[in-house]
Amino acid sequence: MSVLSGFATVLRRDLLIAIRRGPEALLPLVFLLVVVSLFPLGVGPSPALLASIGAGVIWIAALLATVISLDTLFRSDYEDGSLDQLLLSGLPVSLVALAKVAAHWLVSGLPLVLLSPLLATWMQLPGESWGALMASLALGTPILSLLGAVGAALTLGLKRGGQLLALLVFPLYVPVLIAGTGTVMAAADGLPYTPLLGLLLAGFLVALSLTPFATAAALKISVA
Amino acid sequence: MKSQNSFIVFFHKLGSPPHFYAIAGRLLPWLWGLFGVLAVVGLYWGLFRAPADYLQGESVRIMYVHVPAAWMSMLIYALMAGMAFVALVWRIRMVEILMISSAPVGAAFTLVALISGALWGRPTWGTYWVWDARLTSELVLLFLYLGAMGLHAAIDEPRKAARAMSLLVLVGVVNLPIIHYSVEWWNTLHQPASIGVSGSSIHPSMLWPLLITAIAAKLYYLANLFTRARLRLLEQDRRKHWVRKEVLAAELAGPEMDEPGAGAH
Amino acid sequence: MLSVRDLCLERHFEPVFEPLSFELAAGELLVVTGPNGCGKTTLIRLLAGLIEPTSGTVSNGFATLQYVGHESAVKAELSVRENLQFAARLAGGDDVDTAIAAMDLKPCAGQSGRTLSAGQRKRTALARLVAAKAELWLLDEPYTNLDATGIEGMDALLDRHLGAGGACVMATHGAHRPARAASAAAWLSREIALDARPLAA
Numbered sequence: 001m002s003v004l005s006g007f008a009t010v011l012r013r014d015l016l017i018a019i020r021r022g023p024e025a026l027l028p029l030v031f032l033l034v035v036v037s038l039f040p041l042g043v044g045p046s047p048a049l050l051a052s053i054g055a056g057v058i059w060i061a062a063l064l065a066t067v068i069s070l071d072t073l074f075r076s077d078y079e080d081g082s083l084d085q086l087l088l089s090g091l092p093v094s095l096v097a098l099a100k101v102a103a104h105w106l107v108s109g110l111p112l113v114l115l116s117p118l119l120a121t122w123m124q125l126p127g128e129s130w131g132a133l134m135a136s137l138a139l140g141t142p143i144l145s146l147l148g149a150v151g152a153a154l155t156l157g158l159k160r161g162g163q164l165l166a167l168l169v170f171p172l173y174v175p176v177l178i179a180g181t182g183t184v185m186a187a188a189d190g191l192p193y194t195p196l197l198g199l200l201l202a203g204f205l206v207a208l209s210l211t212p213f214a215t216a217a218a219l220k221i222s223v224a
Numbered sequence: 225m226k227s228q229n230s231f232i233v234f235f236h237k238l239g240s241p242p243h244f245y246a247i248a249g250r251l252l253p254w255l256w257g258l259f260g261v262l263a264v265v266g267l268y269w270g271l272f273r274a275p276a277d278y279l280q281g282e283s284v285r286i287m288y289v290h291v292p293a294a295w296m297s298m299l300i301y302a303l304m305a306g307m308a309f310v311a312l313v314w315r316i317r318m319v320e321i322l323m324i325s326s327a328p329v330g331a332a333f334t335l336v337a338l339i340s341g342a343l344w345g346r347p348t349w350g351t352y353w354v355w356d357a358r359l360t361s362e363l364v365l366l367f368l369y370l371g372a373m374g375l376h377a378a379i380d381e382p383r384k385a386a387r388a389m390s391l392l393v394l395v396g397v398v399n400l401p402i403i404h405y406s407v408e409w410w411n412t413l414h415q416p417a418s419i420g421v422s423g424s425s426i427h428p429s430m431l432w433p434l435l436i437t438a439i440a441a442k443l444y445y446l447a448n449l450f451t452r453a454r455l456r457l458l459e460q461d462r463r464k465h466w467v468r469k470e471v472l473a474a475e476l477a478g479p480e481m482d483e484p485g486a487g488a489h
Numbered sequence: 490m491l492s493v494r495d496l497c498l499e500r501h502f503e504p505v506f507e508p509l510s511f512e513l514a515a516g517e518l519l520v521v522t523g524p525n526g527c528g529k530t531t532l533i534r535l536l537a538g539l540i541e542p543t544s545g546t547v548s549n550g551f552a553t554l555q556y557v558g559h560e561s562a563v564k565a566e567l568s569v570r571e572n573l574q575f576a577a578r579l580a581g582g583d584d585v586d587t588a589i590a591a592m593d594l595k596p597c598a599g600q601s602g603r604t605l606s607a608g609q610r611k612r613t614a615l616a617r618l619v620a621a622k623a624e625l626w627l628l629d630e631p632y633t634n635l636d637a638t639g640i641e642g643m644d645a646l647l648d649r650h651l652g653a654g655g656a657c658v659m660a661t662h663g664a665h666r667p668a669r670a671a672s673a674a675a676w677l678s679r680e681i682a683l684d685a686r687p688l689a690a
Contacts (some may be wrong), residue, residue: 005578006579009575009578009579011566011574013564016566016567016571017564017566017567020566020567022567079560079662080560080561080562080563080564080565081558081559081561082562082564084537084539084556084558084560084562084563085579085617087539087554088537088538088539088551088556089555089579089580090579090580091579115621131593150391150395154375154388154391154392155375155378158378158587159378160378161378164371164374164375164378167367167371167374168368168371168374168375168392170367171364171367171368171371171396171403172395172396172399172403174364174403174406174407175399175402175403175405177405178406178407178409178410179406180407182410182413202314205612210398213678214391214394214395215488217312217391218388218391221384221387221388221391222388224384224539224540224541381500381501382501383499451582460502461502462503463503
């Protein structure tokens with residue numbers, strides 16, 4: 001089985017499962033909407049205030065939503081024995097991990113990117129920063145999924161796995177958060193933001209090439 | 225040639241639990257003793273004898289606690305990462321034990337660095353916390369330590385827990401410079417107040433007590449590490465022959481001890 | 490040839506079973522017996538390579554391997570056919586009709602995993618052995634949840650596999666042993682019994 005077709009097979013299976021699960025896959029997105037909408041309620045609806053914290057709020061909500069959705073990345077396969085089968089399939093485990101993360105991002109991360117204009121409106125972000133927001137999320141959420149997968153693989157089968165996952169992964173998310181919000185705030189101030197987007201792109205490429213191996217190692221440890 | 229050979233033999237012996245237990249046990253009183261002396265000397269010198277800073281006044285003295293603690297917090301994480309690599313690749317149980325035992329000490333130093341940093345900021349800037357690059361990095365480092373300790377505690381099987389923690393520490397150490405630089409950049413972007421010693425170089429009369437407290441901190445780490453590692457070793461090997469011999473020797477020396485599992489066989 | 494030498498695994502610093510050594514050639518069945526908790530599942534997973542031994546070696550000379558564990562690995566959201574298709578594709582094939590027929594799954598082939606009974610789920614898991622061919626089979630309690638027909642089907646599968654030169658290690662705590670049909674090729678069967686460890690105080 002060639003590497004590319006193996007990747008496609010696993011990706012297709014995970015997407016099919018996610019689609020069949022239906023509404024359940026949308027929960028992290030609903031969570032995202034709820035969290036962002038709480039901020040005006042909590043800090044007051046002043047447009048200037050919301051605009052000043054908007055980039056941070058949306059990005060932090062994206063972090064939280066990602067961590068929530070990460071829990072399901074490997075859990076179902078771990079519990080019903082499918083993970084064993086994937087590890088024994090002869091495909092490189094890093095490839096399997098990458099395929100699952102890709103499916104996870106398509107279902108949880110991409111909708112988040114597409115929803116961001118709505119969130120930008122809620123947080124009164126100026127129109128000039130919407131493009132930067134979408135671009136930063138489009139590059140940043142895959143990094144969050146890739147990094148988070150390592151944590152999800154390490155906390156498989158643990159009783160408070162979800163909470164522990166958040167603690168493990170948030171320190172790793174700090175650079176992504178800083179770069180992402182920096183991009184949006186630069187755009188809002190009318191400053192050039194492409195250098196920061198370049199950093200995010202670089203981060204994405206590094207994460208893409210390194211994290212699948214860490215995730216594979218973590219899966220092998222968790223399954224033993 | 226012969227001394228080089230015995231050096232290698234010494235390290236090889238350290239990898240064996242009963243040998244490590246004995247060697248560490250013999251070193252411990254010296255480590256604690258030397259730490260005590262250097263800590264007293266260094267702190268007395270720094271807190272009472274060394275000159276005050278011309279800008280910050282007496283409050284700069286907290287540097288003699290804060291700076292060694294911050295250095296140790298990062299050094300210990302780096303050491304843990306080295307141990308994690310060895311533990312993952314060669315599966316040496318002794319190295320796993322040393323890594324696990326280092327974590328609480330590293331976390332404690334990080335906490336001391338954070339608290340002393342906060343106290344340092346108070347007289348200078350009027351607030352107990354300031355989001356400058358160093359303090360923020362230390363806080364993230366504390367979360368990395370707590371995460372590693374939390375993961376280890378959450379996994380039931382000890383060797384699996386050690387392997388998972390090793391992987392996490394390695395992932396953390398790769399990210400640490402990225403986190404550090406991103407926080408520094410973020411800091412320049414938002415320009416809050418920052419703590420530090422005024423001027424780009426430290427006056428020699430301040431340098432000596434700092435070095436002494438720094439060495440004292442390293443000795444504290446080693447002494448603490450050896451104590452914890454020996455305890456963990458006893459716990460893990462409690463059914464093995466060498467532990468029974470140790471316990472027997474202790475029993476002959478002191479009052480009766482209840483040995484877990486003694487009645488099983 | 491599967492070659493195991495002084496295989497040892499420790500959990501919580503206690504060995505799970507006494508050091509094991511054995512060899513398994515093509516056309517041989519090894520039945521691992523023992524009460525619950527004696528390490529049968531752990532042994533099968535060690536042989537599969539899912540667990541690294543504490544000491545000793547497992548040298549697997551067989552080119553391909555199929556593992557059917559305690560959990561059936563049947564996705565609730567996919568149908569029986571889709572589950573088997575995925576397994577087949579991973580092994581480079583695509584034919585699942587033979588597999589469906591072999592384990593009598595035709596009536597429920599289109600049903601989603603969620604609606605299957607325990608026996609149907611087990612038969613789907615075992616059908617993987619047909620959908621994705623392999624030289625070495627590692628089976629953990631293959632007869633659980635099977636009715637008489639299911640057991641017959643499983644035994645027939647095993648008989649054909651061993652007769653054709655395949656090998657199998659099977660862990661079971663029940664009394665049933667696969668029957669040797671009057672097939673052209675004879676195959677050998679051996680047993681290893683794992684004792685329950687004395688429970689530590």
